[in-house]
Each structure stands twice: as C-alpha cells, then as structure tokens.
Amino acid sequence: MPMAGELSPRREPRILELSGHRWGNRPRKRWTCSPPLVLSPGRFFWRSPFFFSYGAGWRAGRSVDAGCFPRVGYNITVETGMRTNSLWKLFCLGAACSFVVFVHEASAAVRLFLDPDRVAVGVGETLSVSVVLDTGGTNINLVDAELVFPPDKLEAVSVSSDGSVVKIWTDTPLYDNRAGRVSFQGGTPNPGINTRNGVVTTVAFRARAAGEAVVRISDQSRVFLNDGFGTSVPGGRAEGKYLLTAIAVPPFASPAxxxxxxxxxxxxxxxxxxxxxxxxxxxxxxxxxxxxxxxxxxxxxxxxxxxxxxxxxxxxxxxxxxxxxxxxxxxxxxxxxxxxxxDSAPPEPFEVRIFPSARTSSRQPTFYFDARDALSGIGRYEVAVSRAEEAVREEAFHEAQSPYAPPEPLELGKHEITVRASDKAGNIREVTESFEIVRPIFEIVEGQGIRFGSSQVSWRAFWAGLGILLVLLGRYVFWRITLWRRRAGMEEDRR
The missing domain is CATH 2.60.40.10 (Immunoglobulins)
Structure with a gap:
C-alpha cells in the first residue's frame, strides 16, 4: 500500500477479445486481423460544478482494413482502463463490429458479370457476350474494365454500345485479338448510374477452334463510386465458360x-x-x-x-x-x-499582335499569335519577316512559337511579318501584319555619345555643353535674385 503523498501505481489495462470461428468438421480456426482494431480509453472528461470527474471516451488506435477480415469471423481487441465501465465496453464493441460489417458489405455491393455465362456455339459461329453492371443500390459514375479471352479459341469481331448504361466513353471499347483482351472505360456524370442489371457493352466473338473457352473479367477492373471522392472498388472476378463445337465449314479470318x-x-x-x-x-x-x-x-x-x-x-x-x-x-x-x-478546312482566321505597338523604336519587337482548328488541331507555326517593299520568299519561313521576337535587330523602316498556321492535316492559314521601326527621340551610342534624331554628339562635347548650360543657368538665377532684392529695397525706401 503506498505511503501518504505517494502516487498509486497505474493498473495495467485489461484486454477483452471477441474472436470469430468457422464451425464444421475441421478444427476450430481463429482469424486475426493484422494490425487489429484497438479501442483504447480516450481523454474526454466532463467536469461538473462540483469538480466531479468521469472518464467516458474512447479512440481508435488504428484504422481498419476491411480486406483483412474473412466472411465469417472477426478478431477485435478492445483495450479498457480503469475509467471504462461495462456499458461503455459494449458500446465500443458494437460500434466496431458495425463499422467492419459496413466496410465489408460496401466493397461487395458493386459487381460486374457476364451474360450469358454458359452457352454452346459452333466453330465459325458468332457468340455475343454482354458485360452487365449491378451497382447494389449505390450510385457509380465510372467503369474501367477489361475482358480476357483465349485468342486461340475466340476472335473478337465487334464491340457494341447499343442500349448501354454508359453515356460517355472516356476510352472507346477496343479489342486486341493477339493479346486476347477487350478494354473499355466510360461512365455517366452526376448522379451517376444506379442499376441492378445494366448492360455496359456487348462483345461479339467468333469461335475459332473446338474446346472450352473461358472469358473472364480481369482483376484490374475497377468501378468508381459517385460519392464525391471517386472511391474505387473491385469489379469482381466473374467469368463465363463457353463450349465450342466443331462444324463442317471452316471460318474465314478477318480480312487485312x-x-x-x-x-x-x-x-x-x-x-x-x-x-x-x-x-x-x-x-x-x-x-x-x-x-x-x-x-x-x-x-x-x-x-x-x-x-x-x-x-x-x-x-x-x-x-x-x-x-x-x-x-x-x-x-x-x-x-x-x-x-x-x-480535315480539308484550314485553321480559323487569327490576328497577330505587335508589342509595344505597330510603330515602335524597338529593333526587336515581340509578336503574339494564337490560331484555332476545330477538327485536327494546330500542328505548327512558321514565321517570316521581310521589308514591306519586298516579296516574302519561301526560304524565309522558319518554325516558331508565340511569343516570337526576331533573333537579330531589324533595320529602320517599314516591315511585314507573315505567320503561317498549319493544322495536323496540312491545311494552311496565313496572316500578314505591317509594322514600322522609327528612330527614338534620343539614344545612347555605346562608346561614342548620344544621338538626337539624325545628329550625334560625342561624350566630350555633351559634357562641355552641359557644363556651359549649368553655368548660364546659375548666372541667370543669381541675376534674378539680385534684381528681386533691389526692387524689394526700393519699395522699402518709398515707404
């Protein structure tokens, strides 16, 4: 027993386990989820005006992976401390079990299956197999699936979307007879798809050889819920088994x-x-x-x-x-x-914008352009800059992107820029804009001086002239001040 003033040793928490077992002729078997769901006492206290404390909280130590639980039986470990009463234990156990069952059922609600999944056809005949969706009462908005079939026994000849619950195909259904696969991806915007027996797509196969052909939905097939998060759930592992019998007339292969x-x-x-x-x-x-x-x-x-x-x-x-x-x-x-x-139509008309303006003193102005082609899209741009009085030569065009600036300074005078936009089919749209490069009011010529229009002043003459100007300006200011003082004195004498 602790002495006065000493802290009592903390009691170790008690462990309460709920295990599930499979019953039958086999020995009892226990499944354990790793890591297990751990419910431990929380730190939530309610303090009354009489300063009475009561612990009544819990928290989840780890999240639950529903895939670790089998269909029958669960192992849930509940960690309880001194402040947890029996009623709270039962509540925690019930909440944990409900959560596990909810996750397990949600993952199994949506499924894809084949219709028909059992049928016999003759070699050379056509077999139509539909991929059917069952959302289990939930809303989904995207199906991303793939069918796998034996290419030595079956040959896909067409894929049809007639009567499909899918409204938008993000990936058009395609088949590959060499790899033995049919892939497709599509869905419907909000509120999505909610169906018990909705056809996604129908694949027509031709039987090539006698035997049993197994067509299955691949493990990579996924269905995305319309829950605002795009939650992905497995599409199932359904398969169909088809008996192919030999007939007298051999089939034709697909023509090249x-x-x-x-x-x-x-x-x-x-x-x-x-x-x-x-x-x-x-x-x-x-x-x-x-x-x-x-x-x-x-x-x-x-x-x-x-x-x-x-x-x-x-x-x-x-x-x-x-x-x-x-x-x-x-x-x-x-x-x-x-x-x-x-695509036989050229790109749409567009404009060429010149910065800073069509009349500028910049020797390397910047040109902006952006063409549009509704069908095939823009493939490339070509640009040529020439004097206004000269014809544009074909060899002057070179590939460029917007914004474009001439690599070398242009000469003074009038110029033209021609932008040629080509779409991916080779159709061309040309736009020509005129601009003029003029002399600035003044410009600094490195190592020589300053140029004013067509005249140029050396640095020595510039600084000498600036000095004389400052002296004259100073003398003028001094003269004005002297004159003002003299007038002020004369007015004072008159008074």
Whole structure:
C-alpha cells in the first residue's frame, strides 16, 4: 500500500477479445486481423460544478482494413482502463463490429458479370457476350474494365454500345485479338448510374477452334463510386465458360484492310477521296462492308462486292470507320476495322499582335499569335519577316512559337511579318501584319555619345555643353535674385 503523498501505481489495462470461428468438421480456426482494431480509453472528461470527474471516451488506435477480415469471423481487441465501465465496453464493441460489417458489405455491393455465362456455339459461329453492371443500390459514375479471352479459341469481331448504361466513353471499347483482351472505360456524370442489371457493352466473338473457352473479367477492373471522392472498388472476378463445337465449314479470318490514300489511321489527311483496299480471303465468295462515324458497326451478311477494294468521293470532314467481313460457303468471317481521318478546312482566321505597338523604336519587337482548328488541331507555326517593299520568299519561313521576337535587330523602316498556321492535316492559314521601326527621340551610342534624331554628339562635347548650360543657368538665377532684392529695397525706401 503506498505511503501518504505517494502516487498509486497505474493498473495495467485489461484486454477483452471477441474472436470469430468457422464451425464444421475441421478444427476450430481463429482469424486475426493484422494490425487489429484497438479501442483504447480516450481523454474526454466532463467536469461538473462540483469538480466531479468521469472518464467516458474512447479512440481508435488504428484504422481498419476491411480486406483483412474473412466472411465469417472477426478478431477485435478492445483495450479498457480503469475509467471504462461495462456499458461503455459494449458500446465500443458494437460500434466496431458495425463499422467492419459496413466496410465489408460496401466493397461487395458493386459487381460486374457476364451474360450469358454458359452457352454452346459452333466453330465459325458468332457468340455475343454482354458485360452487365449491378451497382447494389449505390450510385457509380465510372467503369474501367477489361475482358480476357483465349485468342486461340475466340476472335473478337465487334464491340457494341447499343442500349448501354454508359453515356460517355472516356476510352472507346477496343479489342486486341493477339493479346486476347477487350478494354473499355466510360461512365455517366452526376448522379451517376444506379442499376441492378445494366448492360455496359456487348462483345461479339467468333469461335475459332473446338474446346472450352473461358472469358473472364480481369482483376484490374475497377468501378468508381459517385460519392464525391471517386472511391474505387473491385469489379469482381466473374467469368463465363463457353463450349465450342466443331462444324463442317471452316471460318474465314478477318480480312487485312489498308488504304492507299489514307495509309495511317492515326493521322489526319486533307484529301476527301478515300481509296480502301483489302487482301482476298481464300474461299470467300464476296465481301460485306460498311462505313460509319463510330467504331460500333457490323456489316450485314449479304455480299456487296467481289472486288478487293472500294473508293469513296467527297467525304465530309470528320472521323470514319470502315468495317469489312468476308462471306462465303454458308459462313462469314470476322469483321476488320480501319480508321479514316479527314480535315480539308484550314485553321480559323487569327490576328497577330505587335508589342509595344505597330510603330515602335524597338529593333526587336515581340509578336503574339494564337490560331484555332476545330477538327485536327494546330500542328505548327512558321514565321517570316521581310521589308514591306519586298516579296516574302519561301526560304524565309522558319518554325516558331508565340511569343516570337526576331533573333537579330531589324533595320529602320517599314516591315511585314507573315505567320503561317498549319493544322495536323496540312491545311494552311496565313496572316500578314505591317509594322514600322522609327528612330527614338534620343539614344545612347555605346562608346561614342548620344544621338538626337539624325545628329550625334560625342561624350566630350555633351559634357562641355552641359557644363556651359549649368553655368548660364546659375548666372541667370543669381541675376534674378539680385534684381528681386533691389526692387524689394526700393519699395522699402518709398515707404
């Protein structure tokens, strides 16, 4: 027992554990979250007018990672001290358990799955698989997902967004038959998407070989909640198993498509006439094709031509997608897609601003310009500065950026600056502005003196003249003061 005036030793806190177990034929197993949720006494006291203290607080020692808890069973450690009563213990335990269950259920509420997830198709036939979203009653605003499929058994031929709950595609659905992947990203602005069975996108596969093909949603797929924080939750690990059976007619592969007028599908071209060609497929009796403004297109099953190419004339400016598939022998091949980008219009008119002004004494004025092109965008600027009476030569143009200043001082007189703006398709817009460089009122010529207009004074003459001017000014001031005093004295004598 402590002596008078000594402090009592502090009691060690008591540990109360709540453990979860899985029951069955197996031995009891205990799961422990690492690090565990620790609830310890806080430092909140309420002091009455009679100075009576009562401890009734708690605080969380560490945050909870819901992923460390299994579906059945939890391990929660509650640290209690001398000032914690039994009722407060129960409250802390209930709050902790409610928090864990809430986090666990929220992460499992949203899921992506495939429809159908079981079906049998013949080799060469088309299999349509939809990616379906279930938000579990919560609002989401973005889906970032990827499908993985076996490229030796399935071939993606098209991706469709018809009837999709996604309104804006940040990444247009694309497929890669070599890697066996279909990726897409899109969503809907506030209030987002809330659905139990909403189709995100539909992928059409062609069965290539007999066997079982497993299509699954990759582990990297994520769904972002519309909670103001963009909380990311897993999209699930759903998969579909499809039985592919052999048929008598072998399928066609996707034809190889190219363009002799617009060879690079990622570049913009000014030509409005497109010439598209493709390689013939052995056994093909004809080809069905379609030109659209979106990548979601599917030619019909009727052969439209037996040729190996098609030409388009007077196409409007914009982005096009050419879809082609081979038809023959009672079957059809995969759909090939080729992109076209056409921009035949020059950039919009713009102005060139001259600083400090169009009439200046600065030998190296600064020029500002900013052009706009609504479709392909500005590719580069070229600038040429010449005398006003001379024609601009092509070799005088050089690439530049705004703001631009001549690298060398310009001569006195009138000049012109020509700014040429080119868009990414090669269309050009030229703007010419006139300006004049004049002599300043005076300027200092280093090592020589001061120049006034067309005259120049040496430093020796300048300082000599300045000295004489100061002497004359002093004599004038002295004379004025003397005259003032003399008049003041005469007026005083008269009085």
């Amino acid at each position: 498509v190219f363009s002799i007028s617009h060879p690079d599908p990622d570049r913009w071209y000014a030509a409005r006439e497109a010439k598209i060609r493709w390689q013939a497929e052995a056994g093909a009796e004809g080809y069905s094709y379609l030109l659209t403004n979106t990548p979601f297109g599917m030619p019909d099953d009727e052969a439209e031509t037996v040729a190996k190419g098609v030409d388009y004339e007077n196409l409007e400016d914009g982005q096009y997608y050419f879809h082609l598939k081979a038809i023959g022998g009672g079957g059809e091949g995969g759909t090939a897609m080729f992109g076209l980008r056409i």
